[in-house]
Amino acid sequence: MTWEWDVIWKYFPRLLEGAWLTMELVLISGLIGIALAIPLSLMRASTRPWVKALPFAYIYFFRGTPLLVQIFLVYYGASQFEAVRESVFWPMLRQPYWCAIIAFSLNTAAYSAELFRSAIQAIPTGEIEAAEAMGMSKTIQIRRIILPRAFGIALPAYGNEVILMLKGSALASTITLLDLTGMARTIIARTYTPLEMFLAAGVVYLAISALIIALFRFMEYRFNRYQYYHHSDTPADLDPQLRDPHIDLK
Template identity: 70%
Template sequence: MNWDWTVIWQNLPKLMDGALLTLELVFFSGLIGVLLAIPLALLRVSGNIWVRALPYAYIFFFRGTPLLIQIFLVYYGASQFEWVKESSLWPILREPYWCAVITFGLHTAAYIAELLRGAIQSIPRGEIEAAKALGMSYPKMLRRITLPRAFGIMMPSYGNEVILMLKGSALASTITLLDLTGMARTVIARTYTPLEIFLAAGVMYLMISALIIFIFRLLERYFNRHQHWPNEKPKGLDSQLLSKD
């Protein structure tokens, strides 16, 4: 078997363009997912069963149906309704790029919401009671205690979800988007070198995954920085006092 390595270098700019589009899809869909997941998770931990019903149905649908079907429902299904075509949303929903971003965002929101719900419920009860004892309002307690602690707990699993979303973004090529996978298939159709191009695309996916893992390691350390305090050496006046003792 003869490998034509030159075809990779010749088409590397095109593959880089596809990789950039893949990063955009993952970033914007992840942003939408987090913004939707926070209220969904808070509703899921409500003590009222009727309040929990709607987010549960949403999460059940998006976790229980294939991502490919969800993409087709948004991209092809929206055009079946006249009121959608006549609405102000049609300039967005007729574009495959935004259909992919919206679908990926709705899809990943369901998974992030469940991760966040589990993290909220695993926060030690004493921390919540201490916040209430200090007189914190519910919004302030969410901002200062609940959400930061929950994000610290869920960050490793959240990183895995982003990587899964990265791999799922390859389905964007099914609606004419030239992401990394779509661009690789286009190049293969012209050069007839599937092994070389798919190998190059796989290496690019690995590099993006490594970048995501690194970013989430930093985020995990940031949200859990309180756990590293005992191991840090005191500085300034405190260190001088301790040295005198």
């Protein structure tokens, strides 16, 4: 068996085009997923059964069914309803790109909501009680205490979710999208070099994963940097500006 390295170098720019589409799908789906996951997680953390019933059913469905099935339901299922074909959303729903975005967003929102829900419930009750003692309203508590703390707690696990979403994005090729996997399959159909192309695609996936891991390591350090300080450090040691006694700390 001989390796055809020249084929990899010849079609590597095409693989990068597919990699760009893959990162675009992951980024847009991730942002939409977070926007959906925040209210879902707050509802799931509620003590009222009627409030958390609907998000529980949503999360149960999307976590309990395969992502491929969800993609097919959006891509093939939406066109089965006449009301959908006649709606203003049809120009978007008939395109595989937006169908993949919708399916990925709904899927990652379910997983992210559970991560944030567990992070919210992991916040020490003393911090919430302190906020209430200071007279903070529930809205201010959510904005200034609950969500920042929950995001810092859930950040390591959410990084794993983004990696899983990156790998799951390979299923976009099943609805004719030329993402990284789809582009590799198209090149293989022309060159009959499956081992070389899939190996090259795997290397690109590893490179993207390394970038994501590095990004989340940096974000984790920024959001949870207080955990990296020694107990002997004083506030003045952590921030030189705090040495100035004339600075208003309110």
